[in-house]
Structures are given as C-alpha cells and as structure tokens.
Amino acid sequence: MIEFIKGFVDHITPEYIVIDHHGIGYQIHTPNPFSYSKNRKEENIVYTYQHVREDLIALYGFSTREEKALFMKLLNVTGIGPKGALAILASGNPSQVIEAIENENDTFLVKFPGVGKKTARQIILDLKGKLGDIAALYSPDLFNHEELEDKESANHALSEAIEALKVLGYAEREIKKVVPSLQEESLTTDQYVKKALQKLLK
Incomplete structure (x- = not known):
C-alpha cells in the first residue's frame, strides 16, 4: 500500500x-x-x-490523511463507489458532510451525484456516530488559492471547472443553471468548482 x-x-x-x-x-x-x-x-x-x-x-x-479517512469510510457504505465518494468530498467542506450525517439530513446528501434517498439513508445508517475522530481534525481552510484577475484566464478556468463538474457526475442541465452566476466573477478553476458545488448543493 x-x-x-x-x-x-x-x-x-x-x-x-x-x-x-x-x-x-x-x-x-x-x-x-x-x-x-x-x-x-x-x-x-x-x-x-x-x-x-x-x-x-x-x-x-x-490533501490530508483525514480527507482520505473520510473517503475510505464512504467506500464502506453500500451503494457508494470511488466516483461517488470523490463527488461528495469535492465540495471542499467535509465538516458540512459530517454534520449532515450526524443530523440525519438526507435532504442534503441526495444533492450529490449518484446519491438517492436509499443511499443517503444508508450513509447515515453506516456512518452516524463513527466520524467524530475525523471531524475533530479537519482544517476549516482545506483549500486556499489566490484569485486570477485576467479575464482570459478566468474564462479558461471556468471551462475547466465545467469539465470537472461533468467528471464528478453532474448533468449538463444542472451545470447550466449555475454557470450564469459564475460568469459574473473572475476566479481560479478551483474556486469556480467550489462555488459551483456550493450552488448545486443548495
């Protein structure tokens, strides 16, 4: 290993x-x-x-051992494969995911690609009460990057972010809903992905 x-x-x-x-x-x-x-x-x-x-x-x-540990915990849930676990972690806010599991908030969990009501309930059933050690160690600033001011770079970054969202399993119609609000800002690809995920998970 x-x-x-x-x-x-x-x-x-x-x-x-x-x-x-x-x-x-x-x-x-x-x-x-x-x-x-x-x-x-x-x-x-x-x-x-x-x-x-x-x-x-x-x-x-x-980027951290704690993030890896949460990924491995998710893999143990029936119905969650590596792609699904990556999509859940891509939000860059694992503490929010852990909070949803602890509070049995399946409405939040079903917003992730490939997670239906049954899988969300399975995540809660399998992991509730078992993530305290991971939650305590998470850094609030998991990803931190500077903004790009150049417009051309921002457009390229947005295109890359859209491709990344497709790879995570989000449908084109879902992505199209959030793109207009993203175009108003000049961000890095990482920031576009995180911003888009925040909007998709609302």
Whole structure:
C-alpha cells in the first residue's frame, strides 16, 4: 500500500493529476484536481488510496490523511463507489458532510451525484456516530488559492471547472443553471468548482 506520494504536479485534468516523483509519473484521481498547483518549486504531498478491481487498478489522492479517512469510510457504505465518494468530498467542506450525517439530513446528501434517498439513508445508517475522530481534525481552510484577475484566464478556468463538474457526475442541465452566476466573477478553476458545488448543493 502506498501511504503518500511526494512530488511535483506535472499535469492536471478535470479527472486526475499526474505527480512527478523522481521521474515517474503517478496518475492520481482527486476530489478537485484544480486545487493543486503546477508550481515546479513547490512539492506536493498526496495521501493515496489504491483501489483494485478485476478490470482496474487506480490511485486516489487527498490533501490530508483525514480527507482520505473520510473517503475510505464512504467506500464502506453500500451503494457508494470511488466516483461517488470523490463527488461528495469535492465540495471542499467535509465538516458540512459530517454534520449532515450526524443530523440525519438526507435532504442534503441526495444533492450529490449518484446519491438517492436509499443511499443517503444508508450513509447515515453506516456512518452516524463513527466520524467524530475525523471531524475533530479537519482544517476549516482545506483549500486556499489566490484569485486570477485576467479575464482570459478566468474564462479558461471556468471551462475547466465545467469539465470537472461533468467528471464528478453532474448533468449538463444542472451545470447550466449555475454557470450564469459564475460568469459574473473572475476566479481560479478551483474556486469556480467550489462555488459551483456550493450552488448545486443548495
């Protein structure tokens, strides 16, 4: 089992990042790939989980051990796979997810792609009362990035954010509802993704 990988981000897509670790490129699926920086002067530590199926071996990565722990807890819930767990974590606000589980707020949980009423109840049944250790360790400022002022960069960032939302499983009609309000601001891709998720989860 690979606990973490430390290296430079070589490539970013809406679905995954590629970490260059001493000349070897690791493809790692993350909740929000655009929260990582391609600054070659700054090494990233990505805490990884290796998922193995008959037809697939994939690495999933997280910015903290607590985020990884919540992902693994979600995987234990019947009806939640890696893609669904990533979509839940992509909001960048795990404490909100934990609060919804503890308060049995299935109305909030069904707003995530692939989570219906039955799966939301299963999440609550399986995880309520078992996330206190994770909740206590979460940092409120999980992702923090500077805004881009350049309009062209903002348009490119918005396009990337839309692709990232599609990868997470949101339908085009849902995305179209929130895009007009996003176009009013000049943000980074990461900020667009987070902003869009906040609106989609209302």
